[in-house]
Amino acid sequence: MSHDLLLTNIRPMGGEPTDMLIRSGRIAGIGRGLSAPGIAIEDGGGALAIPGLVEAHTHLDKSLLGMGWRPHQAGPLLIDKIETERRLKGEWGIDPARQSARQVVQSLALGSTHILSHIDVDDAVGLAGVEGVLATRQAYAEVMDIQLVAFPQSGIMIRPGVAAMLADAMRLGCDIVGGLDPCGIDRDPKAHLDVVFGLAEQFGKPVDIHLHELGRLGAFSMELILERTRALGMQGQVTISHAVCLGDPDAALVAPLLDGIAALDIAIMSTGSPSAPVPPLAKLVGMGIRFCSGSDGIRDTWGPYGSGDMLERAKILGLRNNLRYDADVEKALAVCSFGGAAVMRLADYGLAPGCNADLVLVEGETLAEAVVTHRPRRLVVKRGRVVARAGTALVQAD
């Protein structure tokens, strides 16, 4: 297929109705009354057009989608959830290839065209998760771009062999080196971060570290990350996910961290969790810090919530950050689109001529209304190809 397409009567970013011509998977032109004899036409019905949404933090290898309702079992601590998951992955047969395919299809139906996913690498599953999701990445390459983080969910120092497995995961095709709560889980922050940043240096790849640690402990771990980013010249190549300590009420704790993050071009990922401190979205965006969001786990052994809907995620970010003005709600939407693209370093992202034709049509009078109501997606287009229509993906999973 050539992936040429003419979209008529669409409103890019909520502007006036216009048409968009797509040639060979890229936006060739935008304007009223475009015509292109012989190519497929889709009537946009006056819907908003926004760039393909970016799911910039999830766990494709372990969703329970399609496996029936499984009541939550884990205890309240992070380590409880880790141990419970290690047990249930085997007991329940959570197949990484099958489950990641299901989540990819669901995300596609909801308008995500890019996914950044952490994949467990540990001494229980080894590289099975990475291999499974790599198979999914290959199978769905035409419809979804996926970047993978080799993620030491169970720790590195406390799990013999994991450091070497992470190196193997990078060789297999992971794009980013992951890390997790250097104090909280490994109880040895120096050693944990030396492994993570060592692998990043070895493979010449970026880093993305889960940091749930609170208050002064989280600030300490974050300082260690900033120090290594500076020492290794890794400006612009480090993401801190969750970054819970940036939601601390103590401004004296938060301000120097934000200054360091901005100076080192470190990116921040926040889900806008309603039950934990969160990095203040408007403040960080205002400082020019690259800021993205994601669904995190979707109906997995960590919790029952989540759908993969990044428009609803923008709403959750808006509610959590008390964003009420249209301009602020649009910032939350930008986090779930352009922000994710900036963190994934996507080339040719957006709705300008020349960009890849990855886009979503959705009903709404304004961008803010589209966030608030997050209606079923009218059309999802990936490189000029219609991949979902009326809320349903046109590709399937098992």
Next chain:
Amino acid sequence: MSHDLLLTNIRPMGGEPTDMLIRSGRIAGIGRGLSAPGIAIEDGGGALAIPGLVEAHTHLDKSLLGMGWRPHQAGPLLIDKIETERRLKGEWGIDPARQSARQVVQSLALGSTHILSHIDVDDAVGLAGVEGVLATRQAYAEVMDIQLVAFPQSGIMIRPGVAAMLADAMRLGCDIVGGLDPCGIDRDPKAHLDVVFGLAEQFGKPVDIHLHELGRLGAFSMELILERTRALGMQGQVTISHAVCLGDPDAALVAPLLDGIAALDIAIMSTGSPSAPVPPLAKLVGMGIRFCSGSDGIRDTWGPYGSGDMLERAKILGLRNNLRYDADVEKALAVCSFGGAAVMRLADYGLAPGCNADLVLVEGETLAEAVVTHRPRRLVVKRGRVVARAGTALVQAD
């Protein structure tokens, strides 16, 4: 119409599939293979059946539903929102009868069968809000039960004449006397509460007070409410809405308040706001405190969010209170159904034989899944009459 109905293949509260016979608007029997020659039959398709949802805190008089997207204008403080709303009600022509009808219809489509609404009574609109919503209550009496709070949104002591207007509102047909931040807005807590509780005594009606005040200030106002509840023998007749101070991290502040609330059978309403402290749901429910929830304002001059979906509200309560176990998610659902019924003192509420046949059919394997996914409602039944189908109300508004 007789409002007889046979519902087949439904799963009450997520149990085994069964049938339900409704006679004269009440549940006459539940069991497999029921038949009733000559009466209407609805195939439940294996959907869950839950009692009609209870919207126990909203503002029917001032939603902007159906008026096009209106960007938020108000400043950050409570008083900014009050002043902005007073201005825009006139400028935008926010008609209480029309707007309340629209919200009632939307709530009905989403499965709410009972609404408790605060209605502004102030020196700008006088009794126009009450009169408009009373007209809606009458027009939709067959499909929605509505209780009204005479609500001094702009204050009492700082707005001459409002105390007398509140009395007039009670005479017109309001069911509950409202109040608002006795320190924060009126700057005279004793006088404010003396008016509110004085009206309650005069008319023999309950009280429902908005309390957004934080920390020690909120605790002080709450103590004053508790003292008056005890002194006037109003146990079981007082609701505190929002009760933000109960989300304070200082257990020494919160614990004695909760003990007083439990002892005096005071009810608490929480929306589960993601951006403010909230009363801890599981703790209060565990203490036997009557606990309800609501949408608060739906797309009004206070903010752009809200849909009236009380299943989604249960999800928001779950996310905000970090509820992950099925039993806990079910508590959030109970807050949005039985909890609201307990606060509104509804007789014959529930799915037991003899109860009013107010119920919702919704897809879901379990109650928890219905909360997490909050799919369009398959069927909404009010006193035996089908009032919404496939997410669409069968009654209209202007």
